[in-house]
Amino acid sequence: ATAAVAVVQTSFAKGLQIGIPQISDDPTKQMGVPPGKVGTRSSFEKLAKNASDISSRSPLQDLYGTITPSDLHFERHHNGVPAIDPAKYELLIHGLVERPTVFTLADLKRFPSVSRIAFLECSGNFRTGKETMSPQEICGLTSQSEWTGVLLSTLFREVGVKPGSNWFLAEGGDAALMTRSIPTSKGWNDAIIAYAQNGEALRPEQGYPVRLFLPGWEGNTSVKWLRRLELGDAPWQTREETSKYSEGIKGGKIRQFSFDIDARSIITFPAYPVQIQKGWIEIRGLAWSGRGKVSRVEVSTDAGKNWKLADLQEPILDKAHVRFRHLWQWNGSETEIMSRVTDETGYVQPTFAQLIDARGADTGGYHFNPITVWQIKPDGRVLNRPENFR
Amino acid sequence: ATAAVAVVQTSFAKGLQIGIPQISDDPTKQMGVPPGKVGTRSSFEKLAKNASDISSRSPLQDLYGTITPSDLHFERHHNGVPAIDPAKYELLIHGLVERPTVFTLADLKRFPSVSRIAFLECSGNFRTGKETMSPQEICGLTSQSEWTGVLLSTLFREVGVKPGSNWFLAEGGDAALMTRSIPTSKGWNDAIIAYAQNGEALRPEQGYPVRLFLPGWEGNTSVKWLRRLELGDAPWQTREETSKYSEGIKGGKIRQFSFDIDARSIITFPAYPVQIQKGWIEIRGLAWSGRGKVSRVEVSTDAGKNWKLADLQEPILDKAHVRFRHLWQWNGSETEIMSRVTDETGYVQPTFAQLIDARGADTGGYHFNPITVWQIKPDGRVLNRPENFR
Amino acid sequence: DPKVDSLPSRFGLGKPATIAQITPLDIDVRPDGQGLPAGSGTATTGAVIFAAKCAACHGAGGVGGPNGSLVTTTPAPGKRTEKVIGNYWPYATTVFDYIRRAMPFSQPGSLTNEEVYSLTAYLLTANKLFDEKAVLNAQTLPKVVMPAQKLFVPDDRKAGPEIH
Amino acid sequence: DPKVDSLPSRFGLGKPATIAQITPLDIDVRPDGQGLPAGSGTATTGAVIFAAKCAACHGAGGVGGPNGSLVTTTPAPGKRTEKVIGNYWPYATTVFDYIRRAMPFSQPGSLTNEEVYSLTAYLLTANKLFDEKAVLNAQTLPKVVMPAQKLFVPDDRKAGPEIH
Ligand code: HEC
Ligand code: HEC
Ligand SMILES: [Ca+2]
Ligand SMILES: [Ca+2]
Ligand SMILES: [Ca+2]
Ligand SMILES: [Ca+2]
Ligand SMILES: [Ca+2]
Ligand SMILES: [Ca+2]
Ligand SMILES: [Co+2]
Ligand SMILES: [Co+2]
Structure with a gap:
């Protein structure tokens, strides 16, 4: 009508x-709705992060391609998201530097800028325990954005970092006053003082107006709402790098400053909670490595007996989520499907058992990147295959 | 307190x-705000498209990097944005095909998928006339997304396109029933039936739930809210490819089916309405070509006398916006700054005068891609240098 | 490319389209007349419909109006000629196709085929391209010769350094 | 890279930071005691403050509570040992630093340095790492020996095929 x-x-x-x-x-x-000042999301699309008291997880199974919509970027914070007035914002750099300096947001934006598409993953990004778990629940604490900011090396030159500085402290302006010690070499190498994400200012949940961004490193080190950098000669041993973000390894030892994100992949389709039908299925997923580029992703559709090369979507970027795809014809019989990534250093994503074997059963959920196995039931249900530490 | x-x-x-x-x-x-289901934009950030009755323009001067936030993607539609229920959505493919077929949205998503980061530009993306014009007002009808969908070639194989088909008609399900004739070769080559944008479903303003996406071609051909493809042997000569989206050239002729977007660049900073200060300034802008990759961008800071190579942000993708940057030390004297792109085919972005010289003064605003010149006033104001057709 | 090699010839997705599904959507009209429906119209009838449903936006007689002229006029001295059906449109069939799919702008899809034939006849006549007494139908419409047709050329731009 | 070549040694942006700007922010404490403020505290005083401001979340005596124990306990049979200050934290200075910056969770930054010294003394004592009669201050705190310190090793993972 x-x-x-x-x-x-x-x-x-x-x-x-x-x-x-x-x-x-x-x-x-x-007649349709006229052009507007700000676009909308269709009311038919119900996209949501999975939120707990301390984090909220990206809905990996609902996403396409490699960019995470900014409002679906995972959150992990230690005492909520602060509201910071950008006009009052200041970044202090001091300690082992020639010229302790305070930068306004406008100052930071005037420096030469860089942009890069890269993932950010919380090193605590692992959950297991039941069959009815989605990719979001298993490892939704990873997201990808195009980050823009000034290279920290540019600011290091501006303030004159002294030769004796091996570590610096990054401190947030949130209620947790989040602090991490970072090797100064990472600052010289590729650290970004980021003020934009996917074309616009950082979202408050990701550190508005300014955060540290350390490509390929565990998310907690990319301190949000950054207010201060202190250059020093040794690590501070903050609570987050001792009590937390450290992991038990063999011989009763505890590993700390384990910054690099090990390579990981996960099939995001088909995955719980979808139910599949017989016929052609494009297996889809994400793969990434904190140590460089993804070299290949292999997929097994017969419970790990045989592995086939998946297709990788170009461009394959350094320290970035890569979309992989693999065509499979499901004949209706019960099986298990899984993916494993190999990065450019030759690291191959391990199984749960291999990780426990290497680290001991006392290791926790940090930097725990096992192959995720999906059980395919004859009726087409897809269920996680939970594996437990003990 | x-x-x-x-x-x-x-x-x-x-x-x-x-x-x-x-x-x-x-x-x-x-204590801050706890983690949420959907992230927010800081209330301090006032980002808006510039909306008229028929279009709304991306705020290029406010954007970082290369991805356009989906809600700031430009809009151009011919009778508003329709509200389409994805559960009722169907795509009909018929005409010169072996098997006329109707696809649901779920069907389309089951096919092998592809993602690519690419720009989309309206071929009518040109405005001039006054000094107080921002990049958004001059050429805000271009935006960039990571698009995901199924290759049209996959669907062509599925329905069995017959050899005699040289053109197909793409028809939208909006109130304008938008229609364009497209060479079938583009369909085989790189056309995408897109259902996702920047990681999530297409936004309604960009064609939800399904649009055609023709990389590098004038935006109007990437028909939104796609409901039908008819394969035929000759173009339909629809109103949009005759009365509109055609341009006068020399000798009183009218060019039509001018699909490729010619290479273009624009400095987005510093640009009206900012006022600059003496000292180091990073000149920033966007460059792109519908014919392939950007090879280089040159910047002049002395009114076109000398040109220097700008830095291009990697990765430089095919038919994609590229961010360019160039360091400049402004000494406070009056000058003009401008950028020009060269694409991999050797095409060099022309001046306004060169375009008029090639096409005659009867040409209109379609495919009009001149170098944009910014006047720098001694007080730091940055003004467009308007150039007029007659 | 491993994917292309392993692509099956068909995935078996989608459903065969029936005539009943195709017909209501298959409304396009081509320059050779393919797609024109049965029925006919005249400029005289079209004039009445135009005054009622179109003139508010396109001006009395198709000249002026807030949404643009549809009929050729002599431009005021120093002004450009407005591009309208009579001087710019290369095919008469496009007038039928476009009015049927998109007009009136506020009630698209509301016109009968007879009304569209009559409106097309009226606009062609007003542009001096069709005899005001003649009947417009699937046979006569494709034969209307449009002055602008000879001006249209395909894209002459090329990749490479030359500016077009 | 043309950009790096043409980078000036400085851009001259930002303003020199004054002592008055640095001091209120420079609250970090290092294992060697650098950053510890004047003042002192005792476990006895700490116990009172803890009961008032902390026990609701961390349990009476720092055991149990909705936000986790802070004091070593013997695990129930078959349960894992909870990782707390006494058995997992490698440096005592971190206790001071963290409480001062982040606790109480609902009123971060509300404690005086004296209170933080006393709470630190209390928690170290409860974990049997510090004498309940002793005074904790900038001199004594860095000397507290933490049992877990010898367990901590830097990252032994490497790029390449080996799994760590
Ligand atoms: C409520 C306003 C309105 C009414 C009523 C209306 N039109 Fe239009 N018409 C428009 C607008 C707006 C456009 C331009 C649409 C676009 O460019 O997408 C247009 C475009 C046209 C065009 C194309 C002009 C060109 O040169 O490309 C034709 C032909 C046309 N209308 C005919 C009609 C006829 C016949 C009727 C009556 C049956 C009608 N219009 C009623 C608003 C209207
Ligand atoms: C309203 C609840 C609440 C109150 C009150 C509170 N805490 Fe906490 N405390 C927490 C939470 C929640 C955490 C974990 C924070 C995190 O991991 O980011 C925590 C963590 C800690 C830790 C680190 C534990 C570890 O093993 O890493 C210490 C030490 C601590 N609190 C001491 C205190 C002291 C001392 C007080 C009182 C002055 C106090 N807390 C009051 C909620 C509270
Ligand atoms: Ca955090
Ligand atoms: Ca494959
Ligand atoms: Ca349109
Ligand atoms: Ca340069
Ligand atoms: Ca047809
Ligand atoms: Ca300090
Ligand atoms: Co770690
Ligand atoms: Co064109």
Whole structure:
């Protein structure tokens, strides 16, 4: 049915407005919504992070390609998201430097800038325990953005970092006053003082107005709401790099400053909670490495007996989520499917058992990157195959 | 001052909620907002498209990197944005095919998929006339996304396109029933039936749930809200490819089916309305070509006398916006700054005068890609240098 | 490319389209007349419909109006000629196709085929391209000769250094 | 890289940081005691403050509570040992630094240095790492020996095929 529309005598714009009120079941016969200042998300799309008291997880199974929509970027913070007025924002750099300096946000934006597409993953990104777990629940604490900011090396030169500085402290301006010790070499190498994400200012949940971004390193080190950098000669041994973000390894030892994110992949389709049908299925997933580029992703559709090369979507970027795809014809019989990534250093994503074997059963959920196995049931249900530490 | 907070006896979550109400001027002394299901944009960031009755323009001068936030992607539609229920959505492919077929959205998503980061530009993306024009006003009808969908060639094989088909008609399901004739070769080559944008479903303004996406071609051909493809042997000569989206050239001729987007660049900083200060300035902008990759961008800071190579942000992708940057030390004297791109085919972005010389003064605003010149005034104001057709 | 090599010839997705599904959507009209429906119209009838449903936006007689002229006029001295059906449109069939799919702008899809034939006849006549007494139908419409047709050329731009 | 070549040694952006700007922010404490403020505290005083401001979340005596124990306990049979200050934290200075910056969780930054010294003394004592009668201050705190310190090793993972 067409909408009842008053023909407007004078202007096109008025015609549009009068044309909208009545909802038609044939959109071709009713004027649509005029162009707007800000676009919308279809009300048919129900996208949500999985939120707990301390984090919220990206819905990996619902995402396409490699960019995470900014409002679905995972969150992990230690006492909530602060509200920071960008006009009052300041970054202090001091300690082992020639010229202790305070930078406003405008100052930071005037420096030469860089952009890079890279993932950010919390090193605590692992959950197991039951069959009815989605990719989001298993490892939704990873997301990808195009980050823009000034290289920290540029600021290091500006303030004159002294030769004796081997570590620096990064401190957030949140209620947790988050602090991490970072080797100064990472600052010289590729650290970014980031103020933008996916084309716009950082979102508050990701550190607005300024965060540290350390490509390929465990997310907690990319300190958000950055207020201060102190250059020093030794690590500070903050609570986050001792009590937390450290992991038990063999011989009763505890590994700390384990910054690099080991290579990982996960099939995001088909995955719980979808139910599949017989026939052609494009297995899809994400693969990444904190140590460089993804070299290959292999997929097994017969419970790990045989592995086939998946297709990798170009461009394959350094320290970035890569989308992999592999065509599979499911004949309806029960099986298990899984993926494993190899990065450019030759590291091959291990199984759960291999990780426990290497680290001992006392290791926790940090830097735990095992192959995720999906059980395919004869009725097409796809279930996680939980594996437990003990 | 710290907020008055009742210490909660029982749970962490309650503690958070009770901690929030009072606004503090020191965010480090007040619990922040807990993790959420959907992230937010800082209320300090005022990002908006510039909307008219028929289009709305991306705020190029406010964007970073190369990805356009989906809600700031430009809009151009011919009778508004339709509301389409994805569960009722169907794509019909018929005409010169072996098997006329109807695909649901779920069908389309089951096919092998591809993702690519590419720009989309309206071929009518040119405005001039006054000094107080921002990049958004001059050429804000270009945006960039990571698009995901199924290759049209995959669907062509599925329906069995017959050898005699040289053109196909793409028809939208909007109130304008937008139609364009497209060479079938483009369909075989790189056309995408896209259902996702920057990681999530297409936004309604960009064609939800399904659009055609033709990399490098004038935006109007990437028909949104796609409902039908008819394969035929000759173009349909629709209103949009005759009365519109055609341009006068020399000898009184009218060019049509001018699909490729010619290479273009624009300095987005410094640009109206910013006012600059003496000292180091990173000149920033975007460059792109519908014919392939950007080879180089040159910048002149002395009104076109000398040109220097700008730095191009990697990765430089095919038919994609590339971010260029160039360091300049402004000494406070009046000058003009501008950029010009060269693409991998050797095409060099022309001046306004060169375009008029090649096409005649009767040409209109379609495919009009001249070098944009910014006047730098001694007080630091940056103004467009308007050039007029006659 | 491993994917292309392993692509099956068909995935078996989608459903065969029936005539009943195709017909209501298959509304396009081509320059050779393919797609034109049965029915006919005249400029005289079209004039009445135009005054009622179109003139508010396109001006009395298709000249002026807030949404642009549809009929050729002599431009005022120093002004450009407005690009309209009579001087810019290369095919008469496009007038039928476009009006049927998109007009009136506020009630798209509301016209009968007879009304569209009559409106097309009226606009062609007003542009001096069709005899005001003649009947417009699937046979006569494709034969209307449009003055602008000879001006249209395909894209002459090429990759490479030359500016077009 | 043309950009790096043409980088000036400095851009002259930002303002020199004054002592008045640095001091309030420079609250970090290092294992060698650098950053510890004047003042002191005792476990006895700490016990009172802890009961008032901390026990609701961390349990009476720092054991149990909705936000986790802070004091070593013998695990129930078959359960893992909880990782707390006494058995897992490698440096005592971290206790001071963390409490001062982040606790109490609902009122971060609200404690005086004296209170933080006393709470640190209390928690170290409860973990049997510090004498309940002793005074904790900038001199004594860095000397507290933490049992877990010898367990900590830097990252032994390497690029390449080996699994760590
Ligand atoms: C409420 C306003 C409105 C009414 C009523 C209306 N039109 Fe239009 N018409 C428009 C607008 C707006 C456009 C331009 C649409 C676009 O460019 O996407 C247009 C475009 C056209 C064009 C194409 C012009 C060109 O040169 O490309 C034709 C032909 C046309 N209308 C015919 C008609 C006829 C016939 C009717 C009546 C049956 C009608 N219009 C009623 C607003 C209207
Ligand atoms: C309203 C709840 C609450 C109150 C009150 C509270 N804490 Fe906490 N405390 C927490 C939470 C939650 C954490 C974990 C924070 C995190 O991991 O980011 C924590 C962590 C700690 C830790 C680190 C534990 C570890 O093993 O890493 C210490 C030490 C601590 N609190 C001491 C205190 C002291 C001392 C007080 C009182 C002055 C106090 N807390 C008051 C909630 C509270
Ligand atoms: Ca955090
Ligand atoms: Ca494959
Ligand atoms: Ca359109
Ligand atoms: Ca340069
Ligand atoms: Ca047809
Ligand atoms: Ca310090
Ligand atoms: Co670690
Ligand atoms: Co064109």
